[in-house]
Amino acid sequence: MMAEALARQHRIALTGNDAVAYAVKQANVDVISAYPITPQTFVVETLSRYVNDGELNAKYINVESEHSALSAVIGASLAGARTFTATASQGLAYMWEALYAASGLRLPIVMALAARALSAPINIHNDHSDFFGMRDAGWIMFNGEEAQETYDLTIMAFKIAEDPRVLLPVVVSYDGFIVSHAITNFYALNDDVVKEFLGVRTTGPKIDPDNPRSYGVLALQDSYFEFKRQQYEAMENARQVIQEVFKKYGEISGRNYRPLKEYMTSDAETCIVAMGSTVGTARHAVKNLREKGEKVGVVGILQYRPWPVKEAEQLFSRFKRIIVMEKVMSPGARAGPVYEDITATLYPNYNVKMIDFIYGLGGRDIPAQGVIDIYKRGKELADKGKTDKAYFYGVRGE
Amino acid sequence: MRMVKTSRIVEIRWHGRGGQGVVLANQLIGMALFEEGKNIQTFPDFGPERTGGPVRGYTRFSEDPIDIHSSVYEPDILAVIDPYLAEDPSVYVGLKPEGVAVVNSAKNPGDLKKKLGLNVKTLGVVDAARISKEVFGAYVFNTPVLGGLVRLTGIVRLETLEKLFLNRFPGRVGELNVKMLKRGYEEVAAQ
Numbered sequence: 001m002m003a004e005a006l007a008r009q010h011r012i013a014l015t016g017n018d019a020v021a022y023a024v025k026q027a028n029v030d031v032i033s034a035y036p037i038t039p040q041t042f043v044v045e046t047l048s049r050y051v052n053d054g055e056l057n058a059k060y061i062n063v064e065s066e067h068s069a070l071s072a073v074i075g076a077s078l079a080g081a082r083t084f085t086a087t088a089s090q091g092l093a094y095m096w097e098a099l100y101a102a103s104g105l106r107l108p109i110v111m112a113l114a115a116r117a118l119s120a121p122i123n124i125h126n127d128h129s130d131f132f133g134m135r136d137a138g139w140i141m142f143n144g145e146e147a148q149e150t151y152d153l154t155i156m157a158f159k160i161a162e163d164p165r166v167l168l169p170v171v172v173s174y175d176g177f178i179v180s181h182a183i184t185n186f187y188a189l190n191d192d193v194v195k196e197f198l199g200v201r202t203t204g205p206k207i208d209p210d211n212p213r214s215y216g217v218l219a220l221q222d223s224y225f226e227f228k229r230q231q232y233e234a235m236e237n238a239r240q241v242i243q244e245v246f247k248k249y250g251e252i253s254g255r256n257y258r259p260l261k262e263y264m265t266s267d268a269e270t271c272i273v274a275m276g277s278t279v280g281t282a283r284h285a286v287k288n289l290r291e292k293g294e295k296v297g298v299v300g301i302l303q304y305r306p307w308p309v310k311e312a313e314q315l316f317s318r319f320k321r322i323i324v325m326e327k328v329m330s331p332g333a334r335a336g337p338v339y340e341d342i343t344a345t346l347y348p349n350y351n352v353k354m355i356d357f358i359y360g361l362g363g364r365d366i367p368a369q370g371v372i373d374i375y376k377r378g379k380e381l382a383d384k385g386k387t388d389k390a391y392f393y394g395v396r397g398e
Numbered sequence: 399m400r401m402v403k404t405s406r407i408v409e410i411r412w413h414g415r416g417g418q419g420v421v422l423a424n425q426l427i428g429m430a431l432f433e434e435g436k437n438i439q440t441f442p443d444f445g446p447e448r449t450g451g452p453v454r455g456y457t458r459f460s461e462d463p464i465d466i467h468s469s470v471y472e473p474d475i476l477a478v479i480d481p482y483l484a485e486d487p488s489v490y491v492g493l494k495p496e497g498v499a500v501v502n503s504a505k506n507p508g509d510l511k512k513k514l515g516l517n518v519k520t521l522g523v524v525d526a527a528r529i530s531k532e533v534f535g536a537y538v539f540n541t542p543v544l545g546g547l548v549r550l551t552g553i554v555r556l557e558t559l560e561k562l563f564l565n566r567f568p569g570r571v572g573e574l575n576v577k578m579l580k581r582g583y584e585e586v587a588a589q
Binding site for chain 1: 425428429432437438439440441442464465466467468469471
């Protein structure tokens, strides 16, 4: 790292959850409301301690459910506050109708999601079912691989959300337990650097008794569609804004983010696509495979919504085979959501053989050898042209 | 007594029972490595957490960034703080033959190695029950084993851990833990 960038930050070791709380403290939020749920609980526990100890001058609102948590934050955001909430799994499911209210009202709320499986059967461990469940809710969606990315994305999330061209809520997801509960070292920006980067919130709705307006109005056949059209446009605008924020943040921190993270892709014939902590494990596996002469690379999805169409088109059209690893299943669909995003991006210039693997549901561990197995099997299936369905990896007896 | 580094990422696996301090010992070794400038990753096993039930903890460290995010299957270093688990061959599964195991046991390391049929370069035993009874007046299994682990592996300096203990437990508890740490360091018997 450049000496200049290094002087703006400090080395620290925290769990993924505490890294998020640390970022939120530095973002100097005004209002936090959340309901505890494993594996996210430590985020809001740490934040409530910051508030209690006077390290963060924010209002912490205790509520009886996630539905109320997001609703409270929606109210505070309408009043002009910088707001934050966090959740996982069933908690996110319980927020569902409020998710659409937050984006429809164009509120720059930031939410952390310690990604976890959905019931039934009950399971507290990581997969991406909750994350993909909110795919169409109109939120900007990021995925951190480890504490460093999750911390950086949380800070950038406020900047992106509050940009007047955007004004949309942002979710920053990271893998429950694997990232949320692991202590790792990373670089955190100094408080004053974050303060200067983010400033205070000045944009978006602001309820003002001296200037009364209506928010969340009834909009029927004559106007609802126009609201939605503008919301769609805001998400389109986010592409440019995200790029600008990534660039500015890179200049400050020395960490340059891109929507799609590439590893050894330049001469790769086969590309493994993954999201979350598996991206790192896949890089580790690819190092091994490269030593054996396999021309393989990894693409990690950091920005899921807006889907980076141009970047994806340019990148994915280069490969002979793409093996998509998804920690989510969409029963009855052709394949998983990421597979479908990629095929839709490449259409109609579709010369790539694509294989979809569902893996890791409910926290089933994926070691580097697992990625190697998926690569070998995926390559064979692709070459045989058996691309007509999604495959499972790691199910006992299969 | 320095361990042979076989990979750029060194992996440690802890075994014990809920309530014995596996998570804490694992965190402290991770934080000591961090204090000494290493890249670290330290996390508990994500199984059900019950007092008395078997618990595992994992730490990875490296000079380079650590990209792997799975559980630890083939540790370079194994620490077992429960004396009964220390005699269960299943906890040693995956331990690298050139690795180091440090366990809480009153047995002679050679006898224990033979009894377990263990193929590992170094097995160290620390009689944590005796040390903690003498120093603390109650059983503390994790701290003496941690001392033995530092001696046999040399992965951190003892002083770094002493400081962490004193920060974490200010006053008498911290001081007694440092004493147990040192006793474990000095009294570990290895073969």
